[in-house]
Amino acid sequence: MSEGRAIETIAVVGCGTVGASWTALFLSFGYDVIATDPSPSAEARLIAFVARATPQLEDLGHRETGSLTFKASLESAVAEADFIQENATENEAFKQDLLARIDRAARPDAIVASSTSALLRSRIVADCAHGARHIVAHPFNPPHLLPLVEIVGVDQDVIARACAFYRSVDRVPIVLKKEVPGHIANRLSSALYREAVYLVEQGIASVADIDAAISEGPGMRWSIMGPHMTYHLGGGEGGIAHYLDHLGPSQERRWATLGSPKLSEDVKAAIVAGVEAESNGRSIADLERQRDQLLVEILNLKSKVRS
């Protein structure tokens, strides 16, 4: 694929939480956004979301204001876009169909990025004539705050242009060398969650205490560095090589003791009751507000330390 023209206009297809969050982010960096969604209430919800997210983005120093246009027609929304971010429902047949429609309507040099968390790129682009310009670009909720974008593609030039674009909106793109179900971050999250569910199933501790075991301990380190680097610092002066040689065997022994729980009705009920106790009357909206406020401040801290 040729270099393509500079990215100025972005189509956002599907304006649920993820699409709305992408929209707020792109606008705050001065990109023009054409949004589309078949739901009659989508436009109003999108505008309300952008209004809520904009002050957070301003607190992060992102204060440009691109123009926002809503179009009911998918084809006319994507026709003029340089970059298309698709955020429709996680259904393989539905996405195959949708991406094929986008592929037919988009300019030939536009990049099409799917936010899919669970589907494989190779499957959802099966019906696209120009499959090579399609990538997976999976963000983490909320995408306008968390920097991670997981990229899966087949054309190195498309991948490079997409990474440059995401860096231009202050994201941290990472590139998978092969596709794998759940990409990377959700696989790691699921691995951790499997054991968190096992500890509930086995009655080892309350849900609130299992959560605190992360948020008051290793979770605080993981907001700064990933698991490999964490064990590098756990190895003393010998670093990760020393860690793996001396404590690798104890990791392998522990792996052998980890659980394989089932989400039975009893386990689900115990988790729901435990989360209710942990919430202690705070609504989901309150918890989200507190989380997002902290995320903004942690992001600002991290960018200060880096610069």
Add this chain to the structure above:
Amino acid sequence: MSEGRAIETIAVVGCGTVGASWTALFLSFGYDVIATDPSPSAEARLIAFVARATPQLEDLGHRETGSLTFKASLESAVAEADFIQENATENEAFKQDLLARIDRAARPDAIVASSTSALLRSRIVADCAHGARHIVAHPFNPPHLLPLVEIVGVDQDVIARACAFYRSVDRVPIVLKKEVPGHIANRLSSALYREAVYLVEQGIASVADIDAAISEGPGMRWSIMGPHMTYHLGGGEGGIAHYLDHLGPSQERRWATLGSPKLSEDVKAAIVAGVEAESNGRSIADLERQRDQLLVEILNLKSKVRS
């Protein structure tokens, strides 16, 4: 066990990184510490560590100054203590022996807390005449910064007094209802690490990108809330109940695809090379300094939002 007298003097047994970090913390809350360690260089290293940690503790608002005494003799170090924090090497036979010696020398109402990360309480107290006053109290590195303390015990009064003590030094104790190898946080960390190693083994992405998949994504959320609460917010208005009913099956499908890697020589070499590339010339001391600086600031943010 009776209520015991108020905790004023703490013996710290074993003054490696963990013992030294505990010492700095206890001193900064005004407790008097009697430290002991058989190594001839231990006292000098302890004093140097406390000098480095004290400004961090001051930044967190912990500005008391207890008195620090070093005693070469284990027995005389623990004889006068109200609370004993043991941090010796992770060897079951060695700890069994050491705890039995502490048990004989300590006052009968003193609580003995082992920092063990990997050993089972029931095994290491096997030779103690007064086993009920022994608990596991496992901190996370660095203990003077990270609030988590995992408690395993058998006597509810001892557990309650220990929790009150750890809360008095601004820790967050969590109580295991049953002992289990690796307690809670290291089991969760190991579960995540197993998949992080699998992704290296399978060549899915670079070590740096796998680490970024945590630190730029879910790791930032986990510094604020644990995995159960995270999925509560991932369930939309229906919360965790909705999440488990609708996305529980996809979690279970993903669990079935998670890997069981081996830490072979090839995999270890790939991890070591990847961590070296990710470090990009930064020494372990530099990385630690940056991490600890951020941890102090994140701790201050969290305590501001809570209050």
